[in-house]
Amino acid sequence: MPLVLYRIDDRLIHGQVVVGWGRPLDVSFLVLVDDEVAASEWEQELYRMAVPPEMDVVFASVEDAARQHAAFRADRRAGMLLTGNVAAMRALVDAVAATDPAGAVHAVNIGGLHHRPGRVQRMRYVFADADEERELRAIAAAGVAVTAQDVPNARPVPLADVLSGRADG
Amino acid sequence: MTSSPAPADPGPLAVVAAHGDLAAGLVSAVAQITGQGALLAPMSNRGRGPAELEAELRALLAAAPVRVVFTDLPGGSCTMAARRVQKDHPGLTLATGVNLATLLEFVCAAGSAPNDAQPAEVVSRALERGRASLVTLSAPAEAPAGVPR
Numbered sequence: 133m134p135l136v137l138y139r140i141d142d143r144l145i146h147g148q149v150v151v152g153w154g155r156p157l158d159v160s161f162l163v164l165v166d167d168e169v170a171a172s173e174w175e176q177e178l179y180r181m182a183v184p185p186e187m188d189v190v191f192a193s194v195e196d197a198a199r200q201h202a203a204f205r206a207d208r209r210a211g212m213l214l215t216g217n218v219a220a221m222r223a224l225v226d227a228v229a230a231t232d233p234a235g236a237v238h239a240v241n242i243g244g245l246h247h248r249p250g251r252v253q254r255m256r257y258v259f260a261d262a263d264e265e266r267e268l269r270a271i272a273a274a275g276v277a278v279t280a281q282d283v284p285n286a287r288p289v290p291l292a293d294v295l296s297g298r299a300d301g
Numbered sequence: 302m303t304s305s306p307a308p309a310d311p312g313p314l315a316v317v318a319a320h321g322d323l324a325a326g327l328v329s330a331v332a333q334i335t336g337q338g339a340l341l342a343p344m345s346n347r348g349r350g351p352a353e354l355e356a357e358l359r360a361l362l363a364a365a366p367v368r369v370v371f372t373d374l375p376g377g378s379c380t381m382a383a384r385r386v387q388k389d390h391p392g393l394t395l396a397t398g399v400n401l402a403t404l405l406e407f408v409c410a411a412g413s414a415p416n417d418a419q420p421a422e423v424v425s426r427a428l429e430r431g432r433a434s435l436v437t438l439s440a441p442a443e444a445p446a447g448v449p450r
Contacts, residue, residue, distance in 0.1 A: 142350050142351060143350065143351050143378045143381070145376060145381075146376060146377055146378040146381060147320060147373075147374045147376060147377040147378065150376045151374070151376075174388075178381065178384050178385070179381075181375065181376070181380075181384070182375065182376030182377075182380065182381060183376060184376065244350070245350075246348070246349060246350025246351075246352075246353060247348075247349075247350060247353065248350065248352060256348060257348065
């Protein structure tokens with residue numbers, strides 16, 4: 133069973149992830165890829181509390197996640213990989229292409245990048261600054277389908293539409 | 302005859318933080334039933350990132366004598382924000398899985414509790430009431446013939 137969703141979401145583990153996507157995709161484990169969380173027991177405990185008992189969670193730095201990517205793919209259960217920012221997802225996509233080419237990432241979901249100074253609103257739940265837009269375009273240029281979609285029954289919005297501001301979601 | 306001055310409005314004693322319009326809806330229902338909706342401050346996570354949620358919670362705590370936060374989902378972003386705030390507000394009681402019965406018990410108890418009552422105890426009783434409200438009710442049995450319904 134492959135990792136069924138690669139998601140960028142600055143909230144990391146929360147209701148939309150665990151219930152909104154987790155239930156319909158029958159996700160049994162989460163891979164939370166974040167260097168800061170991977171280095172902090174307190175942060176891990178915080179996120180562990182947010183995971184229902186029937187779901188496992190793995191905390192990994194970008195480097196460790198890329199190294200273990202083939203093992204995650206070999207798991208018989210469905211898994212979801214989360215990053216809290218665009219840079220981590222881009223680093224992961226690049227690293228996986230190099231270390232696990234058979235399991236190269238084909239699609240990335242933008243689930244939530246919220247307001248902060250310097251970011252421009254592109255959709256209701258997508259704000260990005262110039263660096264993040266450049267990173268997103270680089271991910272797409274590597275052949276990855278990048279779409280914004282907060283919940284499963286929403287229309288996936290292609291990156292070009294997201295960045296053009298034409299999307300209304 | 303002179304009347305004693307009305308007690309000063311204490312402001313909200315708890316924040317209700319939830320997805321969508323749930324918190325506003327719950328507080329509205331509490332206000333309709335008890336008239337004490339002002340004891341609760343509703344907050345939505347809609348459109349807000351983790352930093353904004355945390356900042357809003359901190360602002361509410363700074364502006365009112367809030368010592369309790371109710372959230373809807375244990376793993377929701379409101380709960381995560383409240384946990385971060387709790388890290389440096391150790392006296393803050395955080396309760397998840399809020400429902401209407403919980404809030405009704407809380408406002409009724411908090412409104413009549415002595416000032417030194419421990420919020421954790423009040424919340425604990427409110428949660429018991431909330432859990433007890435989750436029941437399945439069977440269809441009523443047919444009334445015997447001749448018994449007016």
